[in-house]
Amino acid sequence: MTLFRQIYSLLLALFLIIIISISYFQFHATKTFLTQQMASDLNNTSTSLGLMLVPELEAGNPEAVKALIETLFDGGYYQQITLTWLVGGEKETWSNPLEIEDVPNWFISLNLFSPITKETIITSGWTQLAQLEITAHPGMGYNELWKSMSNLVITIFILFLFALIVARISLIWLLKPLNNLSIYAKNIAKRQFDPKMELPKTTELKEVVQAFNLMSAQLKKVFSSLNDEISALRRTNLVDEVSRIPNRQYLVSRLNSWLSETSSGTLFMVKMDWLADVHSQHGYQVRDQTIRLLAQEIQQQLNTLSPSVIARIAAYEFAFLVTDIERDVVNKYLQTLIRTINQEISKAGYTANEKFAIGIAERSGQMNVSDILAQADNALQSAISNNKIFYWYESHEQILFTQVQWRENLISAIENKKFTFRLQPIQVRNTHEVFQKELFCQLTLDNNIIQAGQFMPYIEQLSLGSMLDKCLLETLIQKQLLILNEEPIVINLTHQSLNNTDFHQWLNTFLKNAKWGKKAIFDIPEAAVYSNFETCQTLCNIISNNDACFGIDHFGRQFGSMSYLQKLRPQYVKLDQSFTVNDDNQHNMELRRALVNIAGELNIDVIATGIQNTEQLNYFKSLNIQYYMGFISPPTDVVF
Known part of the structure; x- marks a missing residue:
């Protein structure tokens, strides 16, 4: 029971x-007063009636006696009058029934008033004429007592209602600071640091509020320090200290993560020998300033075309990773890159289209970091040796379908629900029990199974993401996959669905039904959060309002x-696979630990991804992560 209800x-x-x-004392006092009255x-009646009857009794006139008694008796205040003639012994009785108007029978049946009887001997001198016995009628007592108690009860009831309202309003007002303090404390427990509470007027509560404000400020500093x-x-x-853009280490980690995903893309490697001329002619300070301005201009021009990873990987070499875009956009990206470099060359006083070269390699098939870097470097060396501005590494991989064929096949597959599913377990660190299962899909075309890594890039390029997500979610309903599995199922939404408000409305209706x-459980990639926070927050609210969960991938x-x-308050975060590699770099280890700690401070579970072997798992156990997933427990086919 709450404190409010207790008080x-x-x-x-x-x-x-x-x-x-x-009420009891009033009732007792009223009853006593009425009895005495x-x-x-x-x-008084007995005395006066006795005096009135003396002449008639002496005269022996029974009719006159009877008339006097009946006149008195008809007033209704007496229940019974008995007159006994002492001379002759005649006896006569007058009685009234016990009927009282405007008083309920149950009240009368309480027998609150005992019978009151008065006996009197009527005398004339020393002669006893008659015996008069009068019993009072309790009707007046019941009537007056009922009226008095009824009025008292009505008055008390009105006062009681008034007291209820006043007490409730007063307690709400008095306990409002305490209620606010309770909400504030819950928010602190959720690591939501609200502005300082206003100090109440109550001395005791003022001290408590001051303590909570101080505690909130200290915890906020702790979270801020972890973020910093x-x-x-x-x-x-x-981050490269000179250009202030990502360095080679970050690029390699991103390549590792990118190549482990179902994605497509292109890697550009650029060598700028003209920067060496700047160094030899003007010194390292001018060179560094030129590199910094060049990096800023490149970021400004290229990120408007497509989000990409731009890194400085050597003194005069840069790399550009562009993912999930069409070949036409890649060509436009290339032309913009060349134009931007030429502009900076011209500003430095050198000749455009000289002393820089670009090597380009596309992702194809199963590749690792060494493969894609080697292809890009080979393309760069070919461009330099052939004195060309750029060289595109030719892949000998056979193209499965043209873009038009991909569109036809994917639309047909979505409409006919030709997708099959695989589930990969997410396991508890210590017990290895299955915590969740992540859903992956694959496509069957011409009796061939096509993995998501092959068709998902075309899903994004052809803007079929929302159609695919609707198809997969509807298939889960039809196949009752969530009912057949005891564990929750994690669903990855495409980038198009994340930013599509129409899909948000559809998902809201779908989850309600x-x-x-x-x-x-829905995975939200961190890149989507940074690129369009408000849209992601809207989607997360829709998911939470329908009692589902979401996490950050x-x-x-x-x-x-x-x-x-x-x-956002996600249920969990999935540590990027770029942090999975167990190296001995002290900074990398500290960064991993800091990421795990900042999630832990907010009571958010951490899932390590890409775990391949026991050695990796043991390392992440030391970081106190809660769950893990990877090909240490590979996905399995779903059989309906």
Whole structure:
């Protein structure tokens, strides 16, 4: 029971005790007064009637006696009158039934008034004429007592209602600071640091509020310090000091993560020998300033075309990773890159289209980091040796379908639901029990199974993401996959669905009708959070409002503040695979630990991804991660 209800109940109980006590004493006093009044009236009536009857009794006139008694009796205040003639012994009785108007029978049946009887001997001198016995009628007592108690009860009831309202309003007002303090404390427990609470007027509560404000400020500093620590570690370990863009280490980690995903893309490697001329002619300070301005201009021009990873990987070499875009956009990206470099060359006073070269390699088939870097470097060396501005590494991989064929096949597959599913377990660190299962899909075309890594890039390029997600979610309903599995299932949404407000509305209706509850979990990539936070927040609210859950995928990949975790409050974060590699670099180890700690401070579970062997798992156990996944427990086919 809440404190409000306890105090409220206590006040009401005390009020009821007071009211009952007052009512009891009032009832007892009224009853005693009415009894005494009836006894007094009866005594007076007996005396006066006796005096009135003396002449008639002496005269022996029974008719006159009877007339006098009946006149008195008809007043209705007496229940019974008995007159006994002492001379002759005649006896006569007058009686009234016990009927009382405007008083309920149950009240009369309580027998609150005992019969009051007065006996009198009527005498004349020393002669006894008759015996008069009068019994008072209790009707007046019941009537007056009923009226008095009815008015008292009505008055008390009105006062009680008034007291209820006043007590409730007063307690709400008095306990409002305490209620606000409770909400504030819950927010602190959720690591939501609200502005300082206003100090109440109550001295005791004022001290408590001051203590909570101080505690909130201290915890906020702790979270901010962790956020600053991550930023500092990234700047130290993953950012080139001169250009202030990512360095080679960050590029390699991103390549590792990118090649492990179902994605497509192109890697550009650029060598700028004209920067060496700047160094030899003007010194390293001018060179560094030129590199910094060049990096800023390149970022500004290229990121408007497509989000990409731009890194300085050597003194005069840069790399550009462009993912999930069409070949036409890649060509436009290339032309913009060449134009931007030429502009900076011209500003430095050198000749355009000279002393720089670009090597281009596309992702194809199963590649690792060494493969893609080697292809890009070979293309770069070919461009330099042939004195060309750029060279495109030719892949000998056979093209499965043209873009038009991909569109036809994918639309047909979506409409006819030709997808099959695989589930990969997400396991508990210590017990290895299955915590969740992540859903992967594959496509059957011409009796061939096509993995998601082959068709998903075309899904994004052809803007079929929302269609695919709707198809997969509807298939899950038809196949009752969430019902057949005991564990929750993690669903990855495409980038198009994340930014599509129409899909948001459809998903809201779908989840309300599906009533999956917490068995449905949706992965939100961190890149989408940074690129369009408001849209992602809207989608996360839709998921939460339908009692489903969501988590952040590729956690730690993007540069930026971790404050979005406080606003979105995901159930978990999946550590990016670029952090899975167990190296001995002290900065890398500190960055991993800081990422895990900042999630832990917000009570958010951490899932290590890409775990391939026991050695990797043991390393992440030391970081106190809660769950893990990877090909240490590979996905399995779903059989319906």
